[in-house]
Amino acid sequence: MSVPAGxxxxxxANARAARAEAVSARTQLAALRAQLHPHFLFNALHTVVQLxxxxxxxxxEAAELVAELLRATIEEQRDQVRLGEEWSFVSRYLAIERxxxxxxxxxxxxxxxxxxxxxxxxxxLQTLVENAVRHGxxxxxxxxxxxxxxxxxxxxxxxxxxxxxxxxGVAGENGAxxxxxxxxxxxxxxxxxxxxxxxxxxxxxxxxxxxxxPRHRGSAA
Amino acid sequence: MKVPAFxxxxxxxxxxxxxxxxxxFDWLEVVGEAADGESAVRGINALRPExxxxxxxxxGLLGTAVPPRLEHRPFVVFTTAYSEHAVRAFELGAVDYLLxxxxxxxxxxxxxxxxxxxxxxxxxxxxxxxxxxxxxGPITRLFVRSGxxxxxxxxxxxxxxxxxxxxxxxxxGTTRHVLHLSLSHxxxxxxxxxxxxxxxxxxxxxxxxxxxxxDAGGNLxxxxxxxxxxxxxxxxxxxxxxxxx
Numbered sequence: 001m002s003v004p005a006g007x008x009x010x011x012x013a014n015a016r017a018a019r020a021e022a023v024s025a026r027t028q029l030a031a032l033r034a035q036l037h038p039h040f041l042f043n044a045l046h047t048v049v050q051l052x053x054x055x056x057x058x059x060x061e062a063a064e065l066v067a068e069l070l071r072a073t074i075e076e077q078r079d080q081v082r083l084g085e086e087w088s089f090v091s092r093y094l095a096i097e098r099x100x101x102x103x104x105x106x107x108x109x110x111x112x113x114x115x116x117x118x119x120x121x122x123x124x125l126q127t128l129v130e131n132a133v134r135h136g137x138x139x140x141x142x143x144x145x146x147x148x149x150x151x152x153x154x155x156x157x158x159x160x161x162x163x164x165x166x167x168x169g170v171a172g173e174n175g176a177x178x179x180x181x182x183x184x185x186x187x188x189x190x191x192x193x194x195x196x197x198x199x200x201x202x203x204x205x206x207x208x209x210x211x212x213x214p215r216h217r218g219s220a221a
Numbered sequence: 222m223k224v225p226a227f228x229x230x231x232x233x234x235x236x237x238x239x240x241x242x243x244x245x246f247d248w249l250e251v252v253g254e255a256a257d258g259e260s261a262v263r264g265i266n267a268l269r270p271e272x273x274x275x276x277x278x279x280x281g282l283l284g285t286a287v288p289p290r291l292e293h294r295p296f297v298v299f300t301t302a303y304s305e306h307a308v309r310a311f312e313l314g315a316v317d318y319l320l321x322x323x324x325x326x327x328x329x330x331x332x333x334x335x336x337x338x339x340x341x342x343x344x345x346x347x348x349x350x351x352x353x354x355x356x357x358g359p360i361t362r363l364f365v366r367s368g369x370x371x372x373x374x375x376x377x378x379x380x381x382x383x384x385x386x387x388x389x390x391x392x393x394g395t396t397r398h399v400l401h402l403s404l405s406h407x408x409x410x411x412x413x414x415x416x417x418x419x420x421x422x423x424x425x426x427x428x429x430x431x432x433x434x435x436d437a438g439g440n441l442x443x444x445x446x447x448x449x450x451x452x453x454x455x456x457x458x459x460x461x462x463x464x465x466x
Contacts, residue, residue: 039278042302043232046322050238102233138231139280141257 020079020189036073037130041066044096062099065092076122079190083150083157084116086125090148093126097133105137106145115150118157119216121190127179128161128209136163136207157215162208180209187213223250224339227268229261229284230254230276230300235321239274239300242328249332258282262290269293272335274319277301277310288313296338298331311364311373359412365391365398374398377415380429380445382407384422392449417461419443419453433461 044066051059072089098105129148137144147162180199187195191213199209226249230236233256240251253268255261258279265273265287273295275284282290285306288297299310302321310318316338317331362373374393383390384404391398400407408418418424431444433453441453453461 039302042321046238046302047232047234049322049324050234050241052324054237054241099234100232104231138278141259141280 016189036069037134041070043100047096047100058099062096065096068092069096078122079186080119081122082116083111083118083120086120086122087111087116090126090129094129094133101137104140104143105133106143108145108147110147110149112151115152115157117217118152120157120159120213121183121186124183124186124211125159125161127183128159128211131179131209132161132163132207136165140165152215155215156212159211160208162202162206164206224248224272225250225252225268225270226272226274227252227261227265227270227295228254228274229256229258229264229279229287230274231256231279232276235276235300242325245325246332258284258287261287265295266292270295271339272296272298274298274300277303277306285309285313296335298335308362308373360410363391363400365400376411377426377428380426380447381449381451382424392447394447417457419451419457419461421454423451425451
C-alpha cells in the first residue's frame with residue numbers, strides 16, 4: 001500500500017489525519033501481535049513458571065515486566081510518543097529477553113544526551129529491536145551483541161539498531177518483513193517522505209536498521 | 222537402573238527449570254543437556270538416553286529436525302510455545318508435546334505417557350495427546366501405535382468405532398487399532414456431522430455407510446462400504462431420522 005510521494009505532498013492535513021486514524025485502528029491489533037508476539041508471551045510466561053520454584057523473587061519481577069509490556073501495548077493509543085517512553089518499553093522487552101537468552105544476548109545502548117524528549121513513532125524502535133532479537137540473536141548459538149543508538153542532527157533524529165550475525169529471514173519469513181513493511185506504511189502516513197527506514201547487512205557481518213525522522217520535541221499527542 | 226534422559230533447550234532457565242521439575246521422578250536421571258540442535262544430536266548419540274526433551278525453536282537446527290538425524294533413537298517429548306508444530310511432532314513419533322508454558326502438573330501427565338512408552342501400564346488417553354496440545358474443536362487425526370512409534374490416522378479414513386470394555390476398536394479399511402479411552406470421550410471430540418453414535422457401543426462414519434436397513438428380525442442396522450454391519454439402537458434410530466430432516 002505505497003502512495004507515491006508526489007501524491008502525498010498534495011494530500012491536505014485533514015486527509016492525512018483521517019488516514020492516520022484509520023491505519024492506527026487497523027494496526028492496533030496487528031501491533032499487539034507484532035510487538036508482543038504471542039510466542040514471545042508464551043516463552044516469557046514459561047520463563048516465569050520455571051523461575052517460580054527456584055528464584056521466586058525473580059519470577060515475580062519477570063511477571064511484572066510481562067504485565068507492564070502487555071499493559072503498555074494494550075493501552076497505547078498514540079501514534080507518536082517521546083523517545084524516553086519508547087525506550088522504557090523497549091528496555092522492559094529487552095530485560096525479559098535477556099532473562100530468557102542469558103549470556104547469548106548482549107545489549108549496548110548509546111542514547112545521545114537530551115534526545116529523550118524527541119517525538120518518535122510509537123513501537124518503531126521496538127519493531128527494529130524485536131527483529132534484531134528474533135531474527136538476529138535467537139537463531140545464533142554464539143552470543144549476539146545488539147547495539148541501539150539514538151543521535152540527533154539539527155533537523156533529524158537517527159535511531160539505529162545493529163546486530164551481529166545476519167538477519168535470517170528478514171525478507172519475509174516469520175513476520176520480520178511484515179513488521180518492517182507496516183512500520184514503513186506508518187512512517188509514510190506520519191511523515192510523508194520526510195522519514196526514512198533503511199535496513200541491510202553491514203560490513204564485517206551483521207545487520208543494521210536505521211530509522212530517520214524529523215526532529216520534533218514536545219508532548220506527544 | 223534409572224531411565225537416562227536428555228534435555229535440549231536454548232534457554233538456560235527453561236533447561237534448569239525442566240531439570241528441576243524432573244527431579245520429582247525418582248525413576249529418571251538427566252544425563253546430559255544441550256543448548257542448540259546440533260549439540261543435541263551429538264549429545265544424544267553419545268550418551269544414548271532413553272528419553273529426550275527437545276525444544277523446537279533452537280538455533281542451528283530445529284528440535285523437529287533432530288530425531289531424523291539420530292543414530293540412537295530415544296523416546297521424544299517436544300517442548301515449544303508453538304502449537305502449530307504438534308502434527309509434525311507426532312508424525313515424528315513423539316510420545317508427547319509440551320506446550321509452553323508448562324508446569325509440574327502438565328509434565329507429570331507427559332511422564333505418565335513416557336512410562337507407557339517405556340512399556341509400563343499407563344492410563345494415557347490417546348486423544349489427549351493432541352487435544353492437550355491443541356485445544357478444542359473436532360479432531361482431524363487420531364494417533365495410533367505402530368511398534369514404538371505413533372502414526373497419525375486421518376479421521377475420514379475411519380469407518381467405525383466399537384467400544385470394548387475400557388478400549389475402543391478403530392476400523393479403517395483392513396486395519397484395526399485399539400485405543401485406550403471411552404467411546405463417550407471419543408464421541409465428544411468427533412465431528413457430529415460425520416460421526417454418529419448409532420448404538421451405545423458403536424460410532425459410524427456416515428461417509429462410509431452404504432445404507433441403513435432392517436435385518437431379518439426387524440432391527441435397524443448400518444451396512445458399511447467395507448461390508449461390516451453395525452447395529453443401530455431404537456433410540457438412535459430416531460436421532461438418525463432427525464438428522465435426515
